[in-house]
Amino acid sequence: MTRKLFLTLAAVVAALVGALTLIAPAFLLTTLKGAAPNPAALVMARTTGLLLLTVAFMAFLVRGHADSPTMEAVLTANLALQLGLIPMDPMAYMSGAFTTIGSFAPNTVIHLLLAIGFAYYLVKLRKALAASRRPQ
Numbered sequence: 001m002t003r004k005l006f007l008t009l010a011a012v013v014a015a016l017v018g019a020l021t022l023i024a025p026a027f028l029l030t031t032l033k034g035a036a037p038n039p040a041a042l043v044m045a046r047t048t049g050l051l052l053l054t055v056a057f058m059a060f061l062v063r064g065h066a067d068s069p070t071m072e073a074v075l076t077a078n079l080a081l082q083l084g085l086i087p088m089d090p091m092a093y094m095s096g097a098f099t100t101i102g103s104f105a106p107n108t109v110i111h112l113l114l115a116i117g118f119a120y121y122l123v124k125l126r127k128a129l130a131a132s133r134r135p136q
Contacts, residue, residue: 003063003121003124003125004063004064006117006121007059007060007062007063008059008060008063010056010059010078010114010117010118011056011057011059011060011063012056013056013110013114014052014053014055014056014059015052015053015056015057015060017049017052018048018049018050018051018052018053018054018055018056019049019053020049021045021046021048021049021052022045022046022049022050022052022053023049025037025041025042025045025046025049026042028045029041029042029045032103033092033098033099033103033104034098034099034100034102034103035092035097035098035099035103055078055081058074059074059078062074067125067128067129067132068129069129071125072122072125072126072129075118075121075122075125076122078114078118079115079118079119079122082111082112082114082115082118083115085107085111086108086111086112086115089103089104089107089108090104090108092104
């Protein structure tokens with residue numbers, strides 16, 4: 001898979017989840033997460049949805065860019081995001097906020113796969129940038 005295709009897929013995933021979270025936060029919380037919605041949770045879900053749409057838009061915009069320090073920053077930030085998100089849903093399940101394994105397992109797997117992808121392309125990019133800096 002090329003980095004462009006990976007970033008396109010990552011953008012699609014973030015856009016779909018972001019749109020659902022922004023437009024139908026109560027559905028997401030009750031049906032997919034098994035959590036009881038309240039006004040604060042709905043606001044935070046919508047905020048998260050908008051944030052995910054922004055992350056998707058950025059990934060889509062840079063997907064065809066060449067190796068550069070800026071691409072390195074984009075990949076690094078996305079890797080940090082995925083690594084930070086991996087424990088979130090399992091912690092919500094363990095605390096009782098989410099009520100079923102299905103409320104967290106799919107997201108956790110997606111975040112893990114995205115983290116692996118961002119790490120892979122980050123390492124590959126760093127090697128390419130280092131090679132381009134070496135004197136010929």
